[in-house]
Amino acid sequence: MRMLPKRDLAAELIDVKWFQKAPFKKEMTLDEMLEDLSKSSDFVTYHNKRSAISYTIIYFASIIDPAQLHRNVLPKLNECEMKSLEELESKIPIQNLEITSDAKKIQERLMNGYLAVRLSNDSNVLLMDLSLTKSRDLSAPEIEFSVMGPKEGLIEDLQTNMNLIRRRIPHPKLRMKQVTIGTVSKTKVIVIYIEDIASEQNVNTVMQRLEDIDFDIIADSSFLGQMLEDNSFSVFPQMIDTERTDRITGHLNYGAITILAEGSSNALIGPINFGQLLVSFEDYYLGWNIASFFRIIRMFSIIMSIVATPLYVAVLTYHFELFPSKLLATLISSRSDIPFIPVIEVLFLEITIDLLREAGARMPSKVGQTLGIVGGIVIGTAAVEASLTSNILLIIVALSALASFTTPVYRMTNTIRFLRYPLILFAHFLGLIGIALFSLFVLVHLIRLTSFGSPYLAPLYPPRLMDWYDSFFRLPYVMQKKRAHFFRTEKVSRFLDKKEKKRNSLDFDEQ
Amino acid sequence: MKKRLAVSLMLCLLLTSCVSTEIIDEVPVVFIAGFDKGSEGKIKGTISLQRFKPNQEVETRTFQAEAHTSKGLRNKLSGVPKPITIGKMAVMLFGEEEAEKGVLRVLDSFLRDPASGRLMYIGVVEGSAGDLITEEFEYLQGIGPFLQILIRQSIEYGNMPQNNLHLFDYKYYGKGMDPYMPLLKKNEDEIIVSGLALFKGEKMVGELDLEEMFMFTLINKNHKAGLFEVALSDGNFATLHKVKSHVDYTIDNGNTSPEVSIKVDIKANIAQYTGDKLDDKIKKMIAKEFEEKIQKDSLKLIKKFQDLQIDPLALGDRARSQTRQFNFSNWEDQYTGLDIKIKPTVGILESGIID
Numbered sequence: 119m120r121m122l123p124k125r126d127l128a129a130e131l132i133d134v135k136w137f138q139k140a141p142f143k144k145e146m147t148l149d150e151m152l153e154d155l156s157k158s159s160d161f162v163t164y165h166n167k168r169s170a171i172s173y174t175i176i177y178f179a180s181i182i183d184p185a186q187l188h189r190n191v192l193p194k195l196n197e198c199e200m201k202s203l204e205e206l207e208s209k210i211p212i213q214n215l216e217i218t219s220d221a222k223k224i225q226e227r228l229m230n231g232y233l234a235v236r237l238s239n240d241s242n243v244l245l246m247d248l249s250l251t252k253s254r255d256l257s258a259p260e261i262e263f264s265v266m267g268p269k270e271g272l273i274e275d276l277q278t279n280m281n282l283i284r285r286r287i288p289h290p291k292l293r294m295k296q297v298t299i300g301t302v303s304k305t306k307v308i309v310i311y312i313e314d315i316a317s318e319q320n321v322n323t324v325m326q327r328l329e330d331i332d333f334d335i336i337a338d339s340s341f342l343g344q345m346l347e348d349n350s351f352s353v354f355p356q357m358i359d360t361e362r363t364d365r366i367t368g369h370l371n372y373g374a375i376t377i378l379a380e381g382s383s384n385a386l387i388g389p390i391n392f393g394q395l396l397v398s399f400e401d402y403y404l405g406w407n408i409a410s411f412f413r414i415i416r417m418f419s420i421i422m423s424i425v426a427t428p429l430y431v432a433v434l435t436y437h438f439e440l441f442p443s444k445l446l447a448t449l450i451s452s453r454s455d456i457p458f459i460p461v462i463e464v465l466f467l468e469i470t471i472d473l474l475r476e477a478g479a480r481m482p483s484k485v486g487q488t489l490g491i492v493g494g495i496v497i498g499t500a501a502v503e504a505s506l507t508s509n510i511l512l513i514i515v516a517l518s519a520l521a522s523f524t525t526p527v528y529r530m531t532n533t534i535r536f537l538r539y540p541l542i543l544f545a546h547f548l549g550l551i552g553i554a555l556f557s558l559f560v561l562v563h564l565i566r567l568t569s570f571g572s573p574y575l576a577p578l579y580p581p582r583l584m585d586w587y588d589s590f591f592r593l594p595y596v597m598q599k600k601r602a603h604f605f606r607t608e609k610v611s612r613f614l615d616k617k618e619k620k621r622n623s624l625d626f627d628e629q
Numbered sequence: 630m631k632k633r634l635a636v637s638l639m640l641c642l643l644l645t646s647c648v649s650t651e652i653i654d655e656v657p658v659v660f661i662a663g664f665d666k667g668s669e670g671k672i673k674g675t676i677s678l679q680r681f682k683p684n685q686e687v688e689t690r691t692f693q694a695e696a697h698t699s700k701g702l703r704n705k706l707s708g709v710p711k712p713i714t715i716g717k718m719a720v721m722l723f724g725e726e727e728a729e730k731g732v733l734r735v736l737d738s739f740l741r742d743p744a745s746g747r748l749m750y751i752g753v754v755e756g757s758a759g760d761l762i763t764e765e766f767e768y769l770q771g772i773g774p775f776l777q778i779l780i781r782q783s784i785e786y787g788n789m790p791q792n793n794l795h796l797f798d799y800k801y802y803g804k805g806m807d808p809y810m811p812l813l814k815k816n817e818d819e820i821i822v823s824g825l826a827l828f829k830g831e832k833m834v835g836e837l838d839l840e841e842m843f844m845f846t847l848i849n850k851n852h853k854a855g856l857f858e859v860a861l862s863d864g865n866f867a868t869l870h871k872v873k874s875h876v877d878y879t880i881d882n883g884n885t886s887p888e889v890s891i892k893v894d895i896k897a898n899i900a901q902y903t904g905d906k907l908d909d910k911i912k913k914m915i916a917k918e919f920e921e922k923i924q925k926d927s928l929k930l931i932k933k934f935q936d937l938q939i940d941p942l943a944l945g946d947r948a949r950s951q952t953r954q955f956n957f958s959n960w961e962d963q964y965t966g967l968d969i970k971i972k973p974t975v976g977i978l979e980s981g982i983i984d
Contacts, residue, residue: 435650436650436651437651438651438652438658438716438717439746443660443774443777446653447679449653449654450653450654450681451681451683451686453653453654454654454681454683455683456654460652559638
């Protein structure tokens with residue numbers, strides 16, 4: 119502890135020292151720092167006394183590349199007559215070299231896979247980058263699978279991911295800004311956007327929110343996703359998690375911002391609106407008419423998936439009039455042996471399906487398949503035979519589970535699964551009125567929700583008719599002339615149409 | 630804000646005790662009900678329940694009780710598990726006596742009840758409705774669904790005018806028109822449509838037979854009727870099918886001395902002809918004779934309505950729609966003596982694929 123110099127009380131009052139932060143810990147010297155690090159068994163300090171000037175090499179064995187060390191560093195150290203670090207620096211064929219005496223900086227570099235060379239007991243060291251990153255090879259996206267289109271997914275290595283994206287957009291204005299987040303994990307986070315296209319306001323929002331994050335560990339980009347969200351109480355995803363590079367490029371070009379995190383194979387895309395959750399990037403590879411049709415089907419399946427079983431509960435509990443007369447016989451016959459009220463019956467099957475999903479997700483994929491078959495066929499049929507559920511309900515539940523998987527964004531699938539349960543309860547207690555009530559509640563929530571300050575229900579509310587060309591349906595590319603208003607981009611036009619091209623052409627360029 | 634919302638949502642759940650549950654397999658589902666005149670001015674109600682067995686077979690059971698009101702019947706039907714629900718009721722029948730006494734004392738509660746379907750068919754049974762319902766016919770799906778299909782098909786493909794609870798209600802309360810219902814009859818071991826029951830207000834006052842009903846359907850509204858057999862003057866017969874009528878009512882001088890002319894434009898196909906060869910001449914003849922028949926029969930029909938002082942063709946209502954400041958009392962005074970002209974034109978569209 120540093121001793122405070124003695125002062126009289128009055129002087130101390132005037133100085134108001136107590137408002138200041140406690141004095142920082144005394145900075146460690148290089149030797150103290152090295153001693154501290156040597157408590158780890160993978161920390162190596164090798165002292166060579168035999169050479170003309172004795173030197174020490176210092177590194178973490180677990181994160182440097184031993185091949186480079188043996189090929190590029192050790193031979194040079196031994197063969198040359200070292201007089202100074204500067205001389206050594208000029209001999210070693212490695213890119214990132216620097217000489218410093220800053221203990222803190224040296225520590226940081228060592229942690230990142232640098233090797234330090236120290237001559238005798240000089241306070242200066244030469245730092246060289248020998249870091250080794252091991253990651254898996256590129257592979258096809260597993261969550262967002264598609265039949266058509268590129269099969270290239272992000273991996274856990276940040277450098278590779280950045281490479282993948284920049285290769286797809288070789289545009290000078292493609293900016294990649296780095297922020298380091300996490301007091302423990304020191305995760306490198308890269309914010310990517312195209313400068314002329316992305317709205318500056320959005321970029322600033324993202325950068326500011328990222329810089330304000332104070333957390334110890336960022337294990338995956340989804341951590342950031344939850345911290346950056348406008349409303350973290352909401353069950354609706356306010357950013358898209360994606361591992362598809364084509365999707366990232368597409369969104370960047372519209373004016374969205376992408377966030378990559380070291381060690382995460384998912385990128386975050388924002389701002390988004392509800393319509394984009396229905397978009398599978400494969401839609402752009404199919405014809406516009408077919409793609410539009412499938413988007414409408416997806417929209418329908420979301421509604422069906424949420425509402426089907428609650429409707430069953432409501433109709434069977436309160437409004438049997440709504441049930442078609444001709445189906446009554448089938449339904450009542452199959453329900454006549456069931457001892458439960460409809461809501462119990464529905465909850466039983468819904469929870470079974472979700473159990474199957476949870477179990478399937480935790481199981482190795484080969485076992486998972488068997489599990490699906492066992493669960494789907496055996497439990498389903500057995501439940502009907504044991505008079506626990508009616509076979510009509512079995513169909514409805516299976517259909518709504520199937521429909522929930524048509525959503526291209528994984529987080530949305532979970533939202534749909536989640537929303538069903540409160541709705542079932544409302545349907546049980548209040549019938550169709552309950553369903554209407556809860557739907558209104560969700561609608562109000564969606565209207566109030568924002569993603570990076572942009573309205574979540576965007577082309578619908580506030581109505582932006584011009585943005586409709588690529589939301590709930592997709593018009594042909596010729597008609598996608600303008601970027602959506604939603605992104606508030608300054609460069610609206612995506613291409614020049616024929617008239618404009620003619621105007622711009624040279625006079626003598628006639629045909 | 631959030632707290633208030635959460636509280637109000639929870640309060641919604643407290644409301645739940647106010648709504649009574651009607652779980653589909655626990656409530657008795659009434660498909661058909663019949664009402665007859667009971668003893669001491671009471672209503673005799675008969676209901677038929679569908680019971681669905683686990684092997685998907687349907688069993689019908691009938692119950693009978695008497696009370697002063699149709700809702701009061703529910704209490705008297707003590708053999709039926711409560712609550713008796715009328716939401717799936719497809720057909721309601723009245724006995725002839727009850728219909729002549731007035732159907733409103735029964736219908737009123739159905740019209741008020743939001744649970745009763747507006748598309749429910751209503752009809753009058755020659756004789757007793759209760760006997761018809763309790764009779765064990767060999768209809769697979771039970772008498773209720775069968776009657777529903779019988780009446781619906783008669784309207785869509787046959788010669789019956791469109792009718793249901795809602796339309797009866799409309800015609801009953803509307804000025805310048807009178808309601809009607811199909812007339813059903815038990816014929817040995819089956820139920821048949823025997824004509825149309827005519828109402829004056831809530832009371833049944835007359836009936837049409839099947840041929841009159843066809844004529845009524847033709848001139849009442851644009852309609853695609855079914856088959857009609859024309860007896861020709863040369864002793865042959867021709868059957869017209871897919872008879873399509875387009876009607877146009879013109880009513881002049883609605884407030885002073887009304888002149889009603891009804892233009893009926895009919896398109897039909899010839900399905901059968903008992904003569905030798907069906908050439909253009911004969912087609913024209915068939916059309917002409919059909920026109921004459923329409924002319925004659927429909928005037929007779931309208932005369933019948935005027936004698937009964939009823940207006941099922943809704944002439945009064947049509948007059949109102951074509952006359953400024955229409956005076957209903959003047960119209961009603963003159964209605965029975967109105968001179969009504971019918972101008973039918975019949976066009977034969979085709980006569981088969983061998984022409």
